[in-house]
Amino acid sequence: MKTIIRNTAIYTLALYFLPSLIPGVKIEGGFITLLIGGLALALMFLILKPILHIISFPINLLTLGVSSIFTNALILYLLTIFVVDISIVAFTYQATNVFGFGIPTIQFNTFFAYLYTAFILSLIDSSISWLVE
Numbered sequence: 001m002k003t004i005i006r007n008t009a010i011y012t013l014a015l016y017f018l019p020s021l022i023p024g025v026k027i028e029g030g031f032i033t034l035l036i037g038g039l040a041l042a043l044m045f046l047i048l049k050p051i052l053h054i055i056s057f058p059i060n061l062l063t064l065g066v067s068s069i070f071t072n073a074l075i076l077y078l079l080t081i082f083v084v085d086i087s088i089v090a091f092t093y094q095a096t097n098v099f100g101f102g103i104p105t106i107q108f109n110t111f112f113a114y115l116y117t118a119f120i121l122s123l124i125d126s127s128i129s130w131l132v133e
Helices: 002-021 031-055 057-062 068-082 110-132
Strands: 025-027 086-088 091-093 096-098 101-103 106-108
Touching: 002 025, 002 031, 002 110, 025 031, 031 057, 031 068, 068 086, 068 110, 086 110, 106 110
Parallel strands: none
Antiparallel strands: 025 086, 091 106, 096 101
16 A cells, blocks of 8 residues: 555656656646546556566567567556546657757657657656655
């Protein structure tokens, strides 16, 4: 029970930060939606992720774990189906200059938006978990 509450808090906080980092993530409904989304993510990562890892073990072994991001993207897709107020849509990062280096315009379609969001969510989750422990 302690693990579920801790993971719910971590995923709620991660969902709070996602729309400010990724323009394609839309969360409507306020704190209640964040809490429901955090609980849903915690339960899906607790129940579905081990099952999906067992199913995708051969591919995961061949790609040295890189394909696990697809598992996370699938769980995010299921989250957007179960929690209607959370959506992930295609988006574009505009061209910019960072320290004199020109970064071109980057467009993400819906599939890559899910992959990118899953990657950023795992980074946020790992960072918060590291800070908590």
